[in-house]
Amino acid sequence: MSLFTTTYDVIVVGGGHAGSEAAAASANMGAHTLLITMNLQNIAQMSCNPAMGGIAKGQIVREIDALGGYSAIVTDKTAIQFKMLNKSKGPAMWSPRAQSDRMQFAECWRTMLEETENVDFYQDSVNGLLFDGDTIIGVKTALGLEIKAKTVIITAGTFLNGLIHIGDKSFGGGRAGEGASKGITEDLVAKGFESGRMKTGTPPRVDGRSLDYSKMTEQPGDEITEKFSYLSTTKTLQKQRSCYLTYTNQKVHDLLREGFDRSPMFNGRIQSTGPRYCPSVEDKVDRFASKDRHQIFVEPEGWTTVEMYVNGFSTSLPEDIQDKAIRAIDGFENVKFLRYGYAIEYDYFPPTQLTHSLETKLIKNLFFAGQINGTTGYEEAAAQGLMAGVNAALKTQGNEAFILKRNEAYIGVLIDDLITKGTEEPYRMFTSRAEYRTLLRQDNADLRLTPLAFELGLASQERLDRVKEKQHKADILIKFLQETSVTKEEINPILEAKDLTLINQSMKLYKIAARPQLNFSDFNSIAKLTTFLNENSIDKEAIEQAVIHLKYSGYIEKEKNNADKLNRLENLKIPSYVDYTQIKSLSTEAVQKLTKIKPVTISQAGRISGVSPSDISVLLVYMGR
Known part of the structure; x- marks a missing residue:
């Protein structure tokens, strides 16, 4: 039975953090989107702690914002406390975190979604999926409705066959006071998907x-x-x-x-x-x-x-x-x-069953995002939701998938880890997981990602103009510091106050500013600098970019060079028809892992656990043929 006469471009199943970002992203890219959730009052509910951000997670929220997502805006509008963590360490480790008003957070998210064109809402439970061979074509609901769609994104959180435990009591549920979701797992397993169980918990x-x-x-x-x-x-x-x-x-x-x-x-x-x-x-x-x-x-x-x-x-x-x-x-x-x-146990699907676009390998046009992929945390879920929403919309438009590399974003690290390595425990992002974390700072996510988002149609002209202005101001400040000399009379009182070695002749200001013991605010007494800042309206963000460049340029260049080497291997594509069982000299484990994960590039193959450098050498020789 179907009372829905529309075939949607995108159906998003689940209204948590992943589902909300997915719906916003696909709709903002012009896709007619339906968000189905069991309770419209609980859209983007903070099921666990009332906070966003933290170590590495704060960087992800900044990246979501740079890509045109809503999580950062909602957090700012509903915050009750803000902290920048790890400020005593280098800028690659700085991580923003905010406490939010839980009720305002959900209300603000719903309001923003309702103000987004192309989003429809429907309250019901999805208990089945509609297929045409190896392609998904829609969903079935608890009321017996069949709703058709070109693509479907499942963001079920902890609801898939959720089981709540308190002591010796157990009862079905996806969250306190809400029922579990049944039927989706069974339909997917029947199609050949591998599923597992994970557990999370919450305090009193x-x-x-x-x-x-x-x-x-x-x-x-x-x-x-x-x-x-x-x-x-x-x-x-x-x-x-x-x-x-x-x-x-x-x-x-x-x-x-x-x-x-x-x-x-x-x-x-x-x-x-x-x-x-x-x-x-x-x-x-x-x-x-x-x-x-x-x-x-x-x-x-x-x-x-x-x-x-x-x-x-x-x-x-x-x-x-x-x-x-x-x-x-x-x-x-x-x-x-x-x-x-x-505590709550729930079904998840090992994410090695996905491509980097978060589309499943077994079923076309079906995407997974959030805890269904074995992750934990609002931020990780929201990032996946945004990327799934983008790629579902692109799929309906006949365009190539949008995939972020490991040197471009923490989001790229997150998805590549999941797809390439899989996870057998709830995956949480840390700065240590990102080998290029000096490049992937929270302060420059807009410089890295907003131009990409603008090309997709996710970021507005206002966002792009702001990024260009920030980069321009940082560049002219760096140039000013490199070209402007200061006398020992101007600088030595500052150095003396910090008990630092004095200078005995004039010196370029950038050499002084690069000293790790000095803060930019220490130079407030230098009139020519203050005048330049005022005349050019150089704000705090631009100053921060310039100072990081001066103090860490050596580290940044080294990481860029390493990233360039990685990207050369990323450009070596592995044809989808390669039969690894026919490649002699590959280890048995490598054959099994490569066959299962089907890496797209040589670089991705090298990140698979169990694939050794010698296996990569064998592949390179094979590819050379």
Whole structure:
């Protein structure tokens, strides 16, 4: 049965972070898009912590913004605290993070989607997929409707056969208070897809009025705040809400251990893999038994709500154990629970079954994005959603896929890792995963990606003009610093104040500015520089670009050269018809891995676990023929 007479260009299944970015991207590229979700009130719901960004994740949000996505704008509009993490390290490590008002975040996302042309909405559960041979042609809903589409993007989050665990209780659900999604996994497995199970968890939410903050350490935001979006339409925070830090202790650990025999993690009821870098509190107590305490961050869920998120206390232990143990934490003695923590198991599909466009290899026009691919985190999901939305729209328009390389974006690293290496545990992005992280900084995502987004039709002329102006101002400032000399009378008082070696003759300003011990603000007393900045309206962003260039140009050039070498191998395409079983001298493991993953280039083949340098040499000889 179908009450929908339209054949959509793109159907997006799921309204989480991946689905929301997918719908926005495809619609902004002109594709008629339908977003189907089980509850329209929960679009872009922050299911876990009320925050965006963090180490490497902040870079991803900046990249999403540079590509015309919405996540950064929504975060800026709903932020209640902002921090730039790792500021004491080099700029490649700087990572923005913001606490958001959870309710405002979802409301703002829905408003922006409703204001986006080409997006239709429908509340229902998708419980089946429609195929024509090896091509997807639409979806079936719980109400029995059949909705046709040229492409389909599945962004089901934790809902595919989701199972929630609290102690010895288990019940179906994709999130607290919401049902699981059934039927999609079964249809995909019937088509030959490999599926698996993963696990994630969430901590209790408590009433902030019942906490004693005098026993905790206040964690305010940055004094000078920044923001995520490069657009001038969003503003930096003028006021902020503080978070608070406290710790578990030995008594807490002992009380938690009392429930280990009833823990679904330890008694075998949960057999799937959870996130290594965000373990439950019982897992931390068990794995790190020598540690006598663990950090607990108390994070507000919004401007006006009393609800607090207990970051660091993710758990699936029985509610009575949760209650006893958390009361032994300083400041939680009289805590009132709003809801208990829980773990959730759900289906995922190993991402080696996808191409770099996030289209599946088995079924044409079908795309996966988000936790269905084995990732964890809003930011990773949103990035995949945007890329799937872009490529689904391009597919309907008969255009080539849009694929970011590892030296172009963290998003490129994320997708290449998933497609090439796969994952057997929830994948989380870190700066260490990016071999070109000096190039992929949070400050230059717009310079890297907005020109590409403009060509796609995702970025506006306003965005492109702003990027050009930023680059121009940085360039003329660098030129000014390289051409302008300063006397020892101008510079030595600055150097003396910093206890640095003085100069005995005039010197180009860029040589002084490149010294790592000096900040650009130290040169405010140099009149010719101040005049230049004012006359040319050089803003903070342009100054930051110029200073990074001066201080790190050697490292940046080295990475660019390495990236150029990589890209030469990226240009060596492997024909799709290659039969690896017929190539002599390849190792057995290489044959198996290459046959399964079907790398597109020699460079990608070299990143596959189990494919050795000697195997690549064999391939190069074969390709040379």
